[in-house]
Amino acid sequence: MGVRTLVVTDRITERVEKGADILLEADPDDFGAVLSAIRAERPGRISGVMSLGYDNPPVVARLAAELGCPGVPVEVADLCTLKDRRIAALDRAGLPVPRFAVATTADAALAALDRIGLPAVVKPSDRTGSLGVAKLDGRDTARGPVEQALALSPTGRVVVEEYLSGTEHTVAGFALDGVLRVTGFADREYGEKERFFPHFFEGGDTLPSVLDAEQRAEVVRTVQRGVDALGLTTAVVNTDILRTPDGRVYLLEITCRLTGARIATEVMPLATGIDPLPNAVRLALGRPLVEEELRRTRDRAVVQRYLPADGGTVGRVGDLAELARTPGVHDVFWGLDLAPGTVLPHYRGGDEVLAGAITTGPDAAAAEALALDVLSRLPLHLTDRPGTRPAPPEPAP
Template sequence: MTDRLLVCGLGSGMDRSLTELRSPRWELVVATDRPTDRARAAADVLLAVDPNDAVAVLAQLSAAGIDRIDGVFSLGADNPPVISTLARRFGCPGLPLETALDCTLKDRRLRILRAAGLDLPRFATAESVGEAVRAVADIGLPAVIKPSDQTGSLGVLKAETADQVRPLAEEALRLSPGGRIVVEEFLEGTEHTLAAFMVDGELHPFGFADREYGRKEEFAPHFFEGGDTLPSRLTAEQIAEVVDTVRRGAAALRLDPAVVNTDILRTHDGRVVLLEITCRLTGARIATEVMRLATGVDPLPNVVRLALGRPLDLAELRPRHSRAVVQRFLPADGGVVEWVGDPRDVARRTGVYDVFWGLDLSPGTVVPPYRGGADVLAGVIAHAERPEEAEAVAERTLRALPLRFKAGTP
């Protein structure tokens, strides 16, 4: 019998990987609220549905006459509880729902990691503005205020003065479906992403990137992440320390067997702090294209094996080469589009792997002011022999984008 795979949820740009998942060995069902042409072309069955709503996904599967699923995962979408719910419903491999909730809900994750002795920012939870004000008074300024139950940096805000705390807490509470927010100590240092598989207590990394935060606070109180860089500037010893910290965090959260995505901060005095750890593939094309371009490691075959309950092929996780690769983003920060061309016109430059719009743009499109990590105007993936050369290629490419705003706008 042919296996049936359900890809439930596509992160930003991750529909590009669907073509690589097509195989005569299985039927590919895709559930997404962004049914792009790529998704339509790659899927055997395409369901236009909110992948964050398990009930809606199950209803669409039923309407399509699908009563058997052999493996389920997302491509970079941050919806582990839905994946766990679907896996349990169809009796296919997957983590328990409580485990998925533990790594998705920030307050639960922080409590578990703290109990396991992991190094964390000082934090508190709040269900009202008054509680948030008291939490900041105890933790100190600056502080980060964020919804406990949102993803993609939505509602993550930095409070630098006492006057900012109340309105920022109100905003974070407004964005929290459960009415619960987290207040954290603001720490400074370098930030990194580790992508790995955790199986039988062993962590198997397949990608490590430095996160680009040179413009991090340009849009305060919101944060802006400018992209990723490989190889890392950290030493082998420092990377090993990060890997061990992630292994301890994954074990504490019982993410086993699982594909693991993490965000790590290494403070200026050498502390390794887990900012995020969750059971999903790293999104925004990082694990599937940026890391693969740098090392030659394609994680997708092992993601499929994990979803089907089959052993990993660890040989496929060994780097095949080392190349400098960067992904860089331009923030979407207001304006009215006067003219827009095809970004592929500048993709022919040496060292450019891809250049793309982050929004659907056409003359007259109104781009709102920047409000968080999902507000990307455009991006580029570039490669070269050294990171600084790849970054220079990316910067030149972004400056040459075929886009013009109306006078008086960016």
């Protein structure tokens, strides 16, 4: 595309080293650290700033403003990322959101449960991903998760939300002049959502969706309303949607970044043929998007499935190359840095995935069966669990 890349990351891997023209080490979620690293490098004029799925729109927006690049306004990036501001803005706009309260103390959060009801969910308002997110199922057990969420929040603020049941979906795309252009629609796999209660386990993503065309259209209309409410005039869009059994659609999350965990950049393109990355680069550079690249060119069943870490010590870890050559396997990968002696954590959130697989098949069920089979055959031995390895998740019924 005629551009050179300066990559800032706190996890330098072989893949990153191959892809970067200039590579700098800094925390991508720390605006000051990133800016200092760039200025120390003196790379010359920077023409655009973007995140490759990392949930740091406020940092990206501030860098763009500081460096004179195109970008989402800082106030919009903050609105899309800070959970307390976002849910309040969506609520004011009349969007369907869970009942919620914002609290700065554990007592205030517990008092909010009287209005919100149980079960509920607590989230640090200014942490990304699933860090500190927990289910609350009783007043007598809620204080611990609430205090943990408060401790994880840099500003000491949590959101307490009504717990909703239903199917969850990811909608990805671009807002162009305020109009949403969808590039991917996936189902989020929560067959074992409460396996690690009070933490939530997401097993991966599935394409195509189980929703029919009319149901998907209703979801997209809700996302468009969210785009309007948050002022996402020109931006990359990523959303988390929940649809209840009675058909009500709730907008749980909407933010101005590429969907992470390789979903927007690999899983969705594998299914649809739509690769959003070149257009995301163009958007960051202030160039016009190429409309032809927003059109679906294939319809393939693709799943990504994860194996959670669940304790133990690594005795032996092997090469994944042979598994990766299995027909239908796009990739199989470790989610953690593993070596003999590595002590595995007990799962508490999305950063504690042991391994994952991206697979294709004639339909979603076949692709999922292949992914689970691959994850059951990982070359991994745990010394404190002789002859065993962590069990892969069971297929959803």
